Amino acid sequence: MPADLSSTAPGGATADDASLLTVGQAAAALGVTARTLKYYEELNLVVPARSGGRYRMYTPADLETFGRILRMRSLGFSIAAITEMLKRPRRMVEAGKSRMNEEDLQVVRDALTSQLDTLRERTAQVRRELRDAETLEAQIRHDLRYIEQRLQGVPADDLLAERAAKVRKTSSSH
Template identity: 85%
Template sequence: MPADPHPASAVGTPTHDTTLLTVGQAAAALGVTARTLKYYEELNLVVPARSGGHYRMYTPADLATFGRILRMRSLGFSIAAITEMLKRPRRMVDAGKSRMNEEDLRVVRDALTSQLDTLRERTAQVRRELREAEKLEAQIEHDLHYIEQRLRGVPADELLAERAAKARKTSSR
């Protein structure tokens, strides 16, 4: 994508800083691909301003947010956790480091717990559906075997007797 020759013409710039970077410049500054930046934009983790030519224009605050996202991803945090953490401000704590405070951590924990509970419920439902699908698959395979045997000339009475014997054996278990 060609760079906008007039980056100062960006509209909707979220900060008063006029230092704006194109997607290529931002990607190079962060050491990632432009596709990576677009991926996080698709997730609404960072929404850059747009230039008059509709090019993405990144502010220093956007780059700082991307840096935070990339650090969290490198530490193994999920997108769900990152999304929740980005909603909370970082505050200065001891040793001059910025971190989330205990109250914010509790809010993130509660949000992630809720998401996990929902996913566990959905996983249980999918497992039930899978078991039902596997039962149906076995039944259809059994029926298909009968049809194939009939097409090979095996008498129906013989096949039906086999099916009845298998059904009795299964029901006696």
């Protein structure tokens, strides 16, 4: 939940703290649009504090998080992967570089694998539903052709005989 800056922000910063930036200032500092920042806020990747007037106020930590998000997006990471990676702290693992450690990478891998398995199951279900819908569509088109021909004056007996012949032909070819 975002902090209310009418008194203090996280870390004891007040609304007058020069380190806090408005959405426009933060966007300019990051080289993106304000809409981009709001988009990542809508995804709950960054939740800025709010001033007494309910304005978004970004801390240096928020800007750092946005920087991580923007770097990961530029490298082609999905929002799902970014969400999982942001849940894990970065640690110093190389000379002067912070990265996720192996244990955290395994946790992210497991979370993404689980999401992928769920998506695959859902995709298979949607494909089954699509096949069923296409079958029903073909049946209704067939029935509609019968009705349209009847409305054009074709005798029912002729159409029913034609249908019966098609059914026999289909049955004998299987």
